[in-house]
Amino acid sequence: MTIWLTIAGMALLTVLIRASFLVFGQRLSFPAWLNRALHYVPAAVLTALVVPMALAPQGTLDLSPANPYLVGTLVAGAVALLTRRTLLAIVVSFALYGALRWLG
Amino acid sequence: MKPFALVLAGARDSLPMLVGAAPFGVIFGTLAVGAGLSAGATLAMSAFVFAGSSQFVAVSLIGAGAALPVIWLTTFVVNLRHALYSATLLPYARDWNARWRWPLAFWLTDETFAVVEHRFRSQGAAGGQWYQLGSSLAMYLNWFLWSVVGVWLGKAVPGLAGWGLDFAMVATFTAIVAPQLKKRPALAAAAAAGAVALLARGLPYKLDLMLAALVGVLAGVACEKLAERRVAA
Structure with a gap:
């Protein structure tokens, strides 16, 4: 029973957070500086999600070339930057990551 | 459409x-x-x-x-x-x-x-x-x-x-972000957010993520302002 209560609470919290500005902020109009600041949200948040996983996958800093997360991330970034093809970057880096992890 | x-x-x-x-x-x-x-x-x-x-x-x-x-x-x-x-x-x-x-x-x-x-x-x-x-x-x-x-x-x-x-x-988010980093303020935002996320990792309740996001956004804005000032001067 507790598990269903857990899930219901998580679902409610999550939808309220996502609805915060979109639903409840309808009449809000942001000042120009805030609109500009919000442009940096994708770069800041996604990088904050990626960096600890790439540089410290086990919790401690691992900058060695034997860290498949780090090598895979650098390759994903390089392919995306050079080709602008997101899917290609994901597939290539994932394949390389898998190879490093399982063959190396 | x-x-x-x-x-x-x-x-x-x-x-x-x-x-x-x-x-x-x-x-x-x-x-x-x-x-x-x-x-x-x-x-x-x-x-x-x-x-x-x-x-x-x-x-x-x-x-x-x-x-x-x-x-x-x-x-x-x-x-x-x-x-x-x-x-x-x-x-x-x-x-x-x-x-x-x-x-x-x-x-x-x-x-x-x-x-x-x-x-x-x-x-x-x-x-x-x-x-x-x-x-x-x-x-x-x-x-x-x-x-x-x-x-x-x-x-x-x-x-x-x-x-x-x-x-x-990791691969998905990296592939989304990397092309945006050609612009300097976005690069500053990403670098600051990444550094804070790394240094603050392990904070309770994953507060490190929000802290990193806020510092990153501020860094992006600061970099943009600096560039503007340079153009103006």
């Missing part, structure tokens, strides 16, 4: 994200079953919470026997970044009524946000709700289906959770 064409365009532009989310959905299903959740509870979480990273954290907390308020608080903080997404999309959502806002808010993931924000910023937000609907539905069905596969594989293949499939999320 007609609504249906926009829905299709939204789904098609989300294709890389669908591929990246697939392994993530699989390990979620695997981990959840491993932590003792029933198949029904696991799939209910994917269907009603629909927020990958918080589902992961919740499952590990449940497995560790954490108390309910701890799980809820952690969910709240892990998902708080979505409030930033919600705010970022607000200026583009001026014409949407509540019938649109609620479902699109429910389906607002990292991936859909990245796809639609890029589209709205570069091509304008006309018909944006249909476009976002396409991305949302594609991500939703994809997440649910791969969770099902994970539940099934979790029972069939022991040890799958340790295969490191979580790299798919």
Whole structure:
């Protein structure tokens, strides 16, 4: 029973957070500086999600070339930057990551 | 563009994200079953919470026997970044009524946000709700289906959770962000956010993520201002 209560609470919290500005902020109009600041949200948040996983996958800093997360991330970034093809970057880096992890 | 064409365009532009989310959905299903959740509870979480990273954290907390308020608080903080997404999309959502806002808010993931924000910023937000609907539905069905596969594989293949499939999320987010970093303020935002996330990792309730996001945004703004001042001078 507790598990269903857990899930219901998580679902409610999550939808309220996502609805915060979109639903409840309808009449809000942001000042120009805030609109500009919000442009940096994708770069800041996604990088904050990626960096600890790439540089410290086990919790401690691992900058060695034997860290498949780090090598895979650098390759994903390089392919995306050079080709602008997101899917290609994901597939290539994932394949390389898998190879490093399982063959190396 | 007609609504249906926009829905299709939204789904098609989300294709890389669908591929990246697939392994993530699989390990979620695997981990959840491993932590003792029933198949029904696991799939209910994917269907009603629909927020990958918080589902992961919740499952590990449940497995560790954490108390309910701890799980809820952690969910709240892990998902708080979505409030930033919600705010970022607000200026583009001026014409949407509540019938649109609620479902699109429910389906607002990292991936859909990245796809639609890029589209709205570069091509304008006309018909944006249909476009976002396409991305949302594609991500939703994809997440649910791969969770099902994970539940099934979790029972069939022991040890799958340790295969490191979580790299798919890293690859997806990196591939989204990297092309944006050609502009200097975005690079500053990313560098600052990444550095803070790394240094502050392990803060309770994943507060490190919000701290990093805020510092990153400030760094982006500061860099933009500096560049302006240089042009003016």
